[in-house]
Amino acid sequence: MATKELVARTGNEAMAxxxxxxxxxxxxxxxITPATEIVxxxxxxxxxxxxxxxxxxxxxxxxxxxxxxxxxxxxxxxxTGTSSQGLILMAEILYIAAGLRCPIILAEVxxxxxxxxxxxxxxxxxxxxxxxxxxxxxxxxxxxxxxxMIQAVRIGEHMxxxxxxxVTTDGFIISHGLEAxxxxxxxEVQDFIGPYKAAYSLLDVEKPITAGGLDFTDYxxxxxxxxxxxxxxxxxxILEVGREFGEKFGRNYGFFEGYKLDDAEIALVLLGSTAGxxxxxxxxxxxxxxxxxxxxxxxxxxxxxxxLAEALKHLKAIAxxxxxxxxxxxxxxxxxxxxxxxxxxxxxxxxxxxxxxxGGRDITVEDLEGVYRELQRISGGGQVQETIQYLGVRE
Amino acid sequence: MANLKQLAAREDLLTGGHRACxxxxxxxxVRQVLLAAEHPVVVGSAxxxxxxxxxxxxxxxxxxxxxxNAFENxxxxxxxxxxxxxxxxxxxxxxxxxxxxxxxxxxGTYDIGLQSLSGAMERxxxxxxxxxxxxxxxxxxxxxxxxxxxxxxxxxxxxxxVIPGKKQYRKDLTAIMVAHNVPYVAQTSxxxxxxxxxxxKKALDTPGPSFINILSPCRLGWGFRPxxxxxxxxxxxxxxxxxxxxxENGVYKLTYKPREKKPVVEWLKKQTRFRHLFKPGNEExxxxxxxxxxxxxxxxxxxxxxx
Numbered sequence: 008m009a010t011k012e013l014v015a016r017t018g019n020e021a022m023a024x025x026x027x028x029x030x031x032x033x034x035x036x037x038x039i040t041p042a043t044e045i046v047x048x049x050x051x052x053x054x055x056x057x058x059x060x061x062x063x064x065x066x067x068x069x070x071x072x073x074x075x076x077x078x079x080x081x082x083x084x085x086x087t088g089t090s091s092q093g094l095i096l097m098a099e100i101l102y103i104a105a106g107l108r109c110p111i112i113l114a115e116v117x118x119x120x121x122x123x124x125x126x127x128x129x130x131x132x133x134x135x136x137x138x139x140x141x142x143x144x145x146x147x148x149x150x151x152x153x154x155x156m157i158q159a160v161r162i163g164e165h166m167x168x169x170x171x172x173x174v175t176t177d178g179f180i181i182s183h184g185l186e187a188x189x190x191x192x193x194x195e196v197q198d199f200i201g202p203y204k205a206a207y208s209l210l211d212v213e214k215p216i217t218a219g220g221l222d223f224t225d226y227x228x229x230x231x232x233x234x235x236x237x238x239x240x241x242x243x244x245i246l247e248v249g250r251e252f253g254e255k256f257g258r259n260y261g262f263f264e265g266y267k268l269d270d271a272e273i274a275l276v277l278l279g280s281t282a283g284x285x286x287x288x289x290x291x292x293x294x295x296x297x298x299x300x301x302x303x304x305x306x307x308x309x310x311x312x313x314x315l316a317e318a319l320k321h322l323k324a325i326a327x328x329x330x331x332x333x334x335x336x337x338x339x340x341x342x343x344x345x346x347x348x349x350x351x352x353x354x355x356x357x358x359x360x361x362x363x364x365x366g367g368r369d370i371t372v373e374d375l376e377g378v379y380r381e382l383q384r385i386s387g388g389g390q391v392q393e394t395i396q397y398l399g400v401r402e
Numbered sequence: 403m404a405n406l407k408q409l410a411a412r413e414d415l416l417t418g419g420h421r422a423c424x425x426x427x428x429x430x431x432v433r434q435v436l437l438a439a440e441h442p443v444v445v446g447s448a449x450x451x452x453x454x455x456x457x458x459x460x461x462x463x464x465x466x467x468x469x470x471n472a473f474e475n476x477x478x479x480x481x482x483x484x485x486x487x488x489x490x491x492x493x494x495x496x497x498x499x500x501x502x503x504x505x506x507x508x509x510g511t512y513d514i515g516l517q518s519l520s521g522a523m524e525r526x527x528x529x530x531x532x533x534x535x536x537x538x539x540x541x542x543x544x545x546x547x548x549x550x551x552x553x554x555x556x557x558x559x560x561x562x563x564v565i566p567g568k569k570q571y572r573k574d575l576t577a578i579m580v581a582h583n584v585p586y587v588a589q590t591s592x593x594x595x596x597x598x599x600x601x602x603k604k605a606l607d608t609p610g611p612s613f614i615n616i617l618s619p620c621r622l623g624w625g626f627r628p629x630x631x632x633x634x635x636x637x638x639x640x641x642x643x644x645x646x647x648x649x650e651n652g653v654y655k656l657t658y659k660p661r662e663k664k665p666v667v668e669w670l671k672k673q674t675r676f677r678h679l680f681k682p683g684n685e686e687x688x689x690x691x692x693x694x695x696x697x698x699x700x701x702x703x704x705x706x707x708x709x
Contacts, residue, residue: 032489035482061489066521073475077482080469083489103471209467209483210496212442219470220457
């Protein structure tokens with residue numbers, strides 16, 4: 008059990024510290040706001056000899072992920088970090104990393120996508136690569152970012168999984184917000200993650216492998232099916248690793264976390280830092296007698312559909328809060344998934360979608376109270392007037 | 403340096419049975435390169451003819467560890483493999499002596515992969531990048547690249563009734579690599595096995611990054627009979643269209659000087675991609691091709707301090 012006193016760390020510092028303690032064999036990374044600090048801090052660990060890492064200072068995020076894939080296929084434990092345009096520049100190789108079953112860990116700081124160019128938080132970047140075959144874990148604060156990074160190694164490298172993992176924080180809100188966190192000892196981290204032994208390596212020159220070969224119609228589907236199975240297997244592993252982390256260090260992790268959800272009639276479903284704001288809204292409304300709750304989703308890929316349906320089935324009305332827009336006109340990406348997950352319930356809660364906080368637009372307790380009030384109206388028998396709404400925007 | 407008899411006794415590390423066209427120079431180049439390597443190698447390849455014809459799952463033609471990642475990132479990918487090697491070696495987790503080679507066609511090297519190549523060269527990885535330059539995007543069906551010569555017909559620089567093939571000169575990639583100040587840069591041709599293998603050996607023995615540009619005639623894209631591949635490569639050298647030279651720590655050296663410099667038309671006329679240049683009205687363009695070859699050759703002779 009970690010009993011160390013609390014230390015003050017920003018999200019970026021927490022992620023960089025986790026990387027230092029994980030001590031990966033290779034890091035290939037390129038700076039981008041608001042994730043730059045992670046790369047800078049890690050460079051200083053390399054310069055000061057605190058890690059054994061070979062640090063590849065690539066000329067772009069595309070090359071960062073390309074080098075990560077090369078290093079991972081060569082049997083190394085590999086990490087990187089990025090945000091926004093950097094993540095989508097990597098997009099092509101993110102798919103390849105998953106297809107080649109490289110358990111690369113990526114510290115991703117959620118930021119809006121151009122155009123217009125904007126450096127502040129929303130989830131458009133991470134959502135845009137949601138089907139790339141990466142496990143996606145969202146963090147509410149620096150502590151979770153730190154804990155998630157450490158767990159990500161175990162999850163991604165598990166033999167039944169062998170998939171890359173991105174751990175996300177919210178740009179500036181978490182990445183640059185100073186918080187008190189509890190860190191593990193270096194040795195505790197090393198003992199928890201264990202050494203990495205790749206199943207295959209390019210450096211095994213006596214047993215040469217060919218990685219990244221060409222599949223035609225006769226094999227491509229089978230290989231994609233195996234990746235889908237790995238993602239399915241990841242569900243079990245994520246829960247096992249979260250439980251073990253809780254037993255060892257006192258902080259438990261699952262697919263999601265409910266807040267005053269069990270006896271609630273209405274609830275929000277959301278990702279990341281907005282959870283803290285929502286808890287305040289829940290507390291205030293509870294004092295006023297409103298039976299409201301919150302479900303903060305931690306794992307977006309694999310998507311825990313059955314578990315979510317089970318956790319939400321007793322509700323009368325749900326608002327899914329999307330900090331990105333799919334521009335599909337049928338709601339944000341989180342909404343589409345949650346709504347689909349509830350489809351098989353014999354009695355489905357009413358469900359609405361709010362797209363909020365794009366480009367770092369602030370979301371307040373009052374904004375969320377307003378959403379709960381609307382859910383109250385719907386749960387009391389009122390009609391859903393608009394299923395998909397934009398919250399906090401000038402129209 | 404091993405002689406032909408010694409090289410022939412070494413194991414072929416790219417097997418037959420791959421699906422490259424009859425007469426394709428790329429597998430011949432790869433075999434020469436791998437024969438010249440005296441340490442175990444790990445190979446990477448850009449997307450392209452070489453990759454698709456040698457790695458059709460569940461088969462592979464490679465008897466060495468091989469990775470294909472994407473089109474534009476062979477250099478970055480191999481730089482990652484090399485980084486893993488350096489890290490594991492430094493940590494005492496790996497003890498073999500290995501060399502790293504990335505292959506790319508001209509599309510994956512001159513064009514879409516230039517940034518990745520430039521970055522890897524600048525960072526100073528222990529790696530050799532080899533471009534098999536066949537003058538166009540052959541894998542997708544002969545589209546022009548920045549390596550396509552002036553006047554050549556490709557499917558995206560077609561010889562039409564108004565425009566006679568490609569309007570631009572080739573990019574001089576070898577010069578761009580020299581400008582990176584890497585320890586070893588060379589240009590060679592599949593037709594000159596001794597020149598090719600000794601340059602590969604030199605590159606692999608050089609500490610730090612190295613680059614070799616190898617002329618790789620494409621029978622489909624250039625339009626010649628499959629049995630003439632080596633002859634077409636040789637003629638490019640004899641006409642000084644494709645000079646053989648190396649630049650070691652900034653010092654230029656001409657490694658082959660034709661006894662008699664042949665006119666470039668001798669080479670052009672054997673390829674259907676230049677057929678239209680010989681029609682009446684294109685004399686000026688033909689002259690321009692020759693002038694350009696002459697000027698570039700003269701510049702190279704000066705750099706190599708050859709009379």
